[in-house]
Every structure is written in C-alpha cells, then in structure tokens.
Amino acid sequence: MTATSEAPLLSVQDLVVEYPSQRFRGKSFRALTDINISIGRGETLGLVGESGSGKTTLGRAVLGLAPVTAGKIMLEGKDIGHATRKERRALSRDLQVVFQDPYTSLNPALEIGDILSEPLSVQGMEPAAARKRVKELLDQVNLPADAIHRLPREFSGGQRQRVAIARALALSPKLIVCDEPVSALDLTTQARVLDLFLQIQKDTGVSYLFVSHDLDVVRHISHRVAVMYHGEIVEQGPADVVTRTPEHPYTQRLLLASPVPDPDRQEQRRADRHRLLETHRQQHEQAGALAS
Template structure:
C-alpha cells in the first residue's frame, strides 16, 4: 500500500509579510506535512482560509515558504530558483480554480498551449502536433486552436487549462479547486477527465477542494486542513466516511445529501454531534481554562474556580 512518495512536504511553514512597518507576519501554514505517492491522488480538503490553496501554491513556488522542506523525487525544491523551476515545470504543473482568469484573455488557445512547450525549447512543428494531441486528449475540437478563451464555456476553458497542464507530460499536477466554479454536470465530466488521464498517464494529483464529496470521489488519500494545520490524514474511504477528528466529523455531516429523508437524519446527527462536541469542549475548556486563565487573570479577587463555573 505504501508506494514511493513523489512529493513530500515536511513541517512546511508559510508566512506572508504583515502590512505596515514591523507588522507581524501572517502565518498561513503552521508546519504542514504531507506525502503524495506516484500515480495516486492526495485530496486536500478544508474551508476557505484553512490554507489548503496556500499549500498547493507553496509546492509550485508561488508562496513564500519560511520553514520546513518540500522535496520532489528526492530533490529539495523548497527554495528552487527560477532556473530550477523551469526544469521542474516539466514535472509539476497546475490547474487553477477559475477557468475565467487562469487563461490570458488576449491569447488564442493554441498560443496558450504552446507556451509551456516553447519554454522547454520544443520546436514549433512538434509543438503543433503535441497541441493537436492535447486537444484530443481533453475532448476539445481541433479548431479550438484559433479561438480565444472567451469563446468557450467554463467547462471547456477548464479543459484548456488541463491541456496546458498536460502539455509537458508532468508527473504531478496541483489541482486547486478545479471543479468548484463549474456546473454539476460539467463537474462530473471534468472529474471523469481527471480520472481518465490518471489511468492513462499515471500522473499524481494534489487535489485541493472544499467539497468532501469531490475529494472522496477522486482521491486515494485525503488530508483535512483546518486553520493552517492538517488535522486528519489517511485513506480516502476512512477519512471521508468515518472520520476521527471532530472537525472532519462536522464537515462530513454539514454537507447536505440529495434526499429529504436521509438529509433529515444527517441533520439530526449533525446537531447531536455539535451538541456533544460543545459539551466536550466545555469540559476540556474548563480544564484548559483553569490552567490558562490564571496567568492573564487581571481582575483581582476572582478565584480560578469562579471563572470555570
């Protein structure tokens, strides 16, 4: 079950400089560790602001890593230079969330797809053939080459973005919420495409999403992020169906199911879980509170016991 990891992140910390003079930096990731296996998909699930997108960007060299290490294929890429990145772009690629802003509106689809090929010094003739192949691969018509992104629907644009990511036959694709801007039926088709490509090419995915259902469907392993930390990690089936961490449990039960009767059950379960967790928190909080509250207790004459009650 344990294959060789193609990419590992160990205690990665990402900090954005604070606004203003001597401002405290904003810490988006607090020491995150993950591993992605060859040919497998790691689903990364979390809410907005949890740092899941930042982790993906850190791997692409788009976020400032201030601690920890990222290795790809045994090579440390934490602070890869532009030159190393150019070499890495053969192996690591990206599909972004928004197909409307991830394609330059002024360039034709052919030019967009030719870009990564040109960087790697592929001859224009070969590039043309490769582009034709790519369009076939993602199910777009050949005449798409001379069209502009705005002449396509959201789903088709995401196909163009996938084709661009595939152009150099990478070994890992970071997918940052690639289906969340799409309609339900389009999402289904694009997910199918992702699965199909993985089966055919053995590419690994880091699949970032806020939707537990999407992540369950496409991932072998799942990591759950909450406030810049990974709170639970393991095989998809386990994490997304019988999670251990209270947050994942809340997340699972919060997602509504398309059946009124089952949804009512789920809702009741969720409310029960929330009540239980609140009680646990209250108990834990009482203990923690008793310990923590004492030092910064400014008010005089209030004993620790009073505060807890």
C-alpha cells in the same frame, strides 16, 4: 482506488508557512503548522477543508507561490521549497497547476492553439513539433480539432477547464496541483471533468494534489485524503475511510455538511451536525475552564 507503493514523488516534511505582518513590528501570521504529506507516483492526494483552512496555501507553497518558513518540500528527493526563479522555470516540466477559474487563467486575447503551444515554445520545442503536440492535447481532453483557432470566450466553463488541463499536460508533468478545479462548474460538468482527470491519470501516470472543500469530490478522485483545519492536518488516510467514517470531529462536521438529495436524510444531517457542533463547543469551554 489503489496507489503505488514505491518512494513518494512529493514529500512535504514539517512545513511551516508564515506571512510577515503589514504593520510595523506587527506579529506574523502563521498559515501552516508542521504539515506532513506525501504523494506517490500515479497517486492522488485529496486535500480538503473549509475556506481559510490553509489547503490552498499548501498548494501554493508546493508551487513556490507561498513562503516556506521551516520544513522541506521534496520533489523526487530534491528540496524545492527555496528554489530560485531559474530553478522554478526548469521545474515546470515536472510540476504544473490547474486553477479554479479557467477563464482568468487563460489569456483572452490568444487563440487556444497559441495558449497551448506557449509552454512548449518556452522549453525550446520546434513549431512543427509544438503543433503536433497541441493536436494531441486537444484530443486527450476531448476537444475538437478546430478549437485550436478559437478564443477562450467561445467555450463553456467546462470546455475552458479542459483547455486549462491540456495546458497543464503540455510538458508531460509528473505532478499537477489542482486548486478547486471543478468548484465553479455545475454538477454534471463536474462529473465529466473529474472523469477526465481520472482517465488522464490512468493514461499518463501523472500524480495530483487535489485541493477541494467538497468531501464527495475528493472521495471520487482520491486514493488518500488529508483534512486541514486552521493550518494543520487533523486527519489523513485512505479516501473511503476518511470520507465515509471519519474520526476527527471536524471531518465529521464536513461530512454532515455535504448535501444529499433525500430531504429526510438532509434534515437528519443538519440535526446531527448541530449536535456535534454543540458537543465540540462544550468540550472547548470545559478545556478553557480547566486551563484557567
């Protein structure tokens, strides 16, 4: 995949996120340390790491759902890291999100037409124009026209995720934060939804911050990849390079942990990963001994 070379749409600079302790005089928890990433127009940055690495926190910080302790989050040159609620409402035109579980993010009591028209109505669109836009959105995500009168529970997981994607597209945003949007789907449905993301990007020029724990997924959809470990970015670069020939030991472990269909190759991967973990443990022990 190729990306644009103009000024970045999103730029995160030296970002720090800390959560205050719940205990009196307790030490705050630092979730992110000195994060620096950028996303160009029409580009996808894959953000990958294991559970607890901080990748979801970074996505939440961009969305204004996590506290910015230090650093900047710039969208089109404007710092949005400390935006007010009113400013966030205005930002919804340019910045949207697709969550992991489409069912919990969709109001089960509303028909799909009402779910999709809600953000349009909030922005002041007339009902007739909103109905036309909803039909366009359903067509864009390959859902039938009669979906407009159906409830979320009447759809499969993959179809519900298409509804969630349509809602995110409703206001024609410039950037969508995708938080593990295919991890709850089976492999066949994953492939279809990923292809939908790619087609939408091709048609609209939207940018994605694509959060995932799966290197194979981010390889398929990303222009560039950033790897997170313990709240820091340990490696980033072109998707093909980072996901096939990574340099950092942590990224190498992630690659070796990815399942492959060949049993012999899978067994070899397990052995290689075990050897890499043992080497990393020994290096850590040696560093600790030297420090003491």
